[in-house]
Amino acid sequence: MSTLNSVGHPTSRIDAVKRVTGTATYTGDLRLEGMLYARVLRSPHPHARIRRVDLSKAQSLPGVKAILTRENCDIVWGSGDTRNKRYLFNNPVRFVGDAVAAVAAIDRHTAEEATRLIEVEYEPLPFVLEPEDALKSDAPEIQPGGNLSPNNQGKREPEVYRRGNIDEGLRAADHVFEEQYSSAHINNAQLEPRVAIAQWQGGRLTVYASTQGISNCHTEIARDLGLKPEQVRVVCQFMGGGFGNKNQCHDFDLMAAMLAKQAGAPVKLEFTRKEDFIAVHGRWPTKQYYKIGVRNDGTLTAIQLRGYSGMGPYRKGAGGIGGIEIYQCAHVERAVHPVYTNKAVSANLRGPDYPQGVFGLESLIDDIAYKLQMDPVEFRLKNMTRKFLDQTPYTSIGLEDCLRRGAEAFEWKKRWNPAPGSAPGPLKRGAGMGMGSFVSSLGRSSAVIDLDSQGMYHVHVGVTDVGTAAKTTMALIAAESLGVPLERINIIWGDTDRCPYSVGESGSRTTTHTGYAVMEAAKDLKKQLAEKGMPKGTDMLTATANTNPTIPGVARYSFVAHFAEVEVDTDLGHVRVTKYVAAHDSGRVVNPLTATSQVKGGATMGIGMALHEELLYDRASGQPLTAGYYGARVMTHRDTPEIEVVWVETEEPYGPYGAKTLGEPTIIPSVAAVANAIYNAIGKRVKDLPITRDKILGVLA
Amino acid sequence: MKSFANVNARDVKDAVNKLREPNAVVVGGGSDLLGMVKDHLVQPDVLVNLKTIRGLDQIAAKGPEIHIGGQITLDTLSHNSMIRGDYTVLAEAAESVATPQIRNAGTLAGNVCQRPWCWYYRNNFPCFKNGGSKCFSITGENQFHAIFGGGPSFIVHPSDTAPALVALDAKFRVAGPSGERTLAAADFFALPKVNAARENVLGKDEILVSVSLPKTAKGTRSTYHKVLDREAWTHAVVSAAMVLEMDQQVCKRARIVLGGVAPIPWRLQKVEAILAGQQITPELAAKAGEAAVEGANPLAKNRYKVPLTRNLVRRTLLEMVA
Known part of the structure; x- marks a missing residue:
């Protein structure tokens, strides 16, 4: 394998000093002027119909600025369920931790106290915990149509893959082994609990998210709230991990946005560690x-x-x-x-x-x-x-x-x-x-590189760096492709107003998708540089790559x-x-x-x-x-x-x-x-x- | 989290007085209490801060005894040379608690008086400990619950230092509205059949002020072995606090107390009798292990604690004389 100049050399994270000296601003560190704090009331029942919600006591608590329930907020969280309509607040509630209401107030204590003052009358329903039990004929129905979730074609059948003929294969065997195994529900357990801050300025919404993908988060917030994409901005500058459960837009992003709208003030919604384990997804058992x-x-x-x-x-x-x-x-x-x-x-x-x-x-x-x-x-x-x-x-x-x-x-x-x-x-x-x-x-991604007259290359990539050192990876690929030292690369990341589309940091795709876009943008920029020479004064050379390679x-x-x-x-x-x-x-x-x-x-x-x-x-x-x-x-x-x-x-x-x-x-x-x-x-x-x-x-x- | 007032106690008497305010509780390091307030397990109006009482975080030799203030942090306690030398079991127990952060804040008195970590209690089930009249572990998830002394509650006592203090025959100094009283460590803890809501005899207005350790006899050696389900930050699945008074190869006297198996530190007097005056051989250690689990009454999912306890007692004894 050939040796390269930047790629392949052990390199400290470009933001390492900020991260270890406490100067990196994570989403939870942000405080906006006049910001309210939000808490979520969650179902204590694994399955129950909500008969009545009485907000009167909570509403009259001084400092409470907004309360959302299914009554006044019937927004569907699109990526929360690929088969059924999953609302921000569901009735019936279907697991311990399903959201019932969200409150924004002047401080955390008031918001939390208000959630405890909300009176909810539940009618508990039968529930089932284990998948094989849930398929029995007498099991309570959790979603309309039955507990076997539909497959890709919408049919109530298992997801099946076949090659050859299994009976023939078993007959051809000298020995047949049969055994059963089980695995447990595991939590992602990333260090940074969920947090979102939403702010409306005119008709435009900014969500400071803790997200693995600013682009998909952006698209989905716009879709779920019925906004035009240009009305939404998603920012995530430093990210404290997710391991797959912070990709896309989440219910708390949408709740923060709707609370902020109702209250007319920015809202920060935070989860406790316990909520981060029960109200957010983990690995399927x-x-x-x-x-x-x-x-x-x-x-x-x-x-x-x-x-x-x-x-x-x-x-x-x-x-x-x-x-x-x-x-x-x-x-x-x-x-x-x-x-x-x-x-x-x-x-x-x-x-x-x-x-x-x-x-x-x-x-x-x-x-x-x-x-x-x-x-x-x-x-x-x-x-x-x-x-x-x-x-x-x-x-x-x-x-x-x-x-x-x-x-x-x-x-x-x-x-x-x-x-x-x-x-x-x-x-x-x-x-x-x-x-x-x-x-x-390999697949769709984008990158933009600006070269200024000082010889700095400003690489715009829509990554947030979930802990993988994606920013550094992009910088190394840019330096290699441009043939310049790493010090000449300035990465601009984590802001949909400043960065083009990038695949969400999931499916282990960032290096291969977005890294490839960076290479292509660099190629274009080098070509432009050869043709036009260095930019002068405040001029810039700009190269954009929208790539989507396929390898049939x-x-x-x-x-x-x-x-x-x-x-x-x-x-x-x-x-x-x-x-x-x-x-x-x-x-x-x-x-x-x-x-x-x-x-x-x-x-x-x-x-x-x-x-x-x-x-x-x-x-x-x-x-x-x-x-x-x-x-x-x-x-x-x-x-x-x-x-x-x-x-x-x-x-x-x-x-x-x-x-x-x-x-x-x-x-x-x-x-x-x-x-x-x-x-x-x-x-x-x-x-x-x-x-x-x-x-x-x-x-x- | 419910709002509360924090009041600093000047001295023990002042603390006891302040504790008379409605819905007041004492706080030391707060490493567990604040989490319990956040989880709505306790909802005090007033926290009486004991850390402001001068001298209550000190270790001092008084005559033949060692006095340890209840507000000493677990970290300081575990590093004290006097404790490490003569009362190794206590130093090792303190060192085995939770994490460095918790040991830096958590106090000896707080550790001894710590509420159970039964997941039903901690998840606000209406159990005996939460003012209810049921123990959910009996027919539920009871893999960490009691195999001795259970009923009607089957919690296990969560403290690491408590078995060590009972094994060392410590005395507890308790202050209350009617003055102070001193009682043996073993008498401080109470089985659920006495009071299913609490783990000790401390009255609502009382404070565990300090503990004192008797002078150890010549030839005494001690240790604390804790079995954890990960290498840090769990309570003992089972633990053994052992104090042996040795004369050459012969064990003159033994005090053995288990953690993690019962609602109180579980003293093994029968095992102590088996060991007294004997040379600890592999055979005798095995016999001690068998005796340790006599009368065990496991629930559906904690049967493994029986062989675990038997093996832990046998092995710890052999390691102590190796």
């Missing part, structure tokens, strides 16, 4: 039933999955269960049922379909390898994907190198125990691994294999991750410093999902019990092992300098790697996430 056929020589002949995903009462997310595409196999059938339940809503969380699906699939693949007395790494090398869905060639594939080089760096042969659980003594070590892939799309006939994917060693204290049921290696093919790595951090973050989230994170519900009442950092057992620094990153930089012909996707692959195989390592250590399989102490001591008993 799943139940997975696998049937896998294999020949004596280890060749996969059939993979069948019947899965159920708990979506909460609104279809905000896809609800997929992914992973099967990492294997070559002639006969595949996957039927996934996205089901409405009365739990918190679930939708995108880093690699939405994958960590839970790969956990189930890779657990069973691991069992199969042991049964056939094959090394799990060898089994995967034999059966790994060669073409996407056994059909479409990949633009580049480094999966084999991820497996081989990852295993070597991990010292797999030394750490892996061919006889699981056989180590003497109460402290047992074991090694496990898993692999995955994630689409590395090929599949562009990133690949990953993770390796984990754990030590299980079998007396106490305690698990510690003692060694971790993550091998990634993301094509050329634009910034090895921040990319390495991203891998560590993803793997850490996966370890937490494997070992202790869960939004647990009380079955009798439908109340969440573990909302928040304490209860949900989110990873702490002390839980995080050293994570070694191995870069498998494939020669990728497409994308900016051959860069492929990274953000989401980082979590995909991590849960499976930890789960498989626990099996290797103790010789017993825990099939339900999270793999907590009670389950470990349970299987050992």
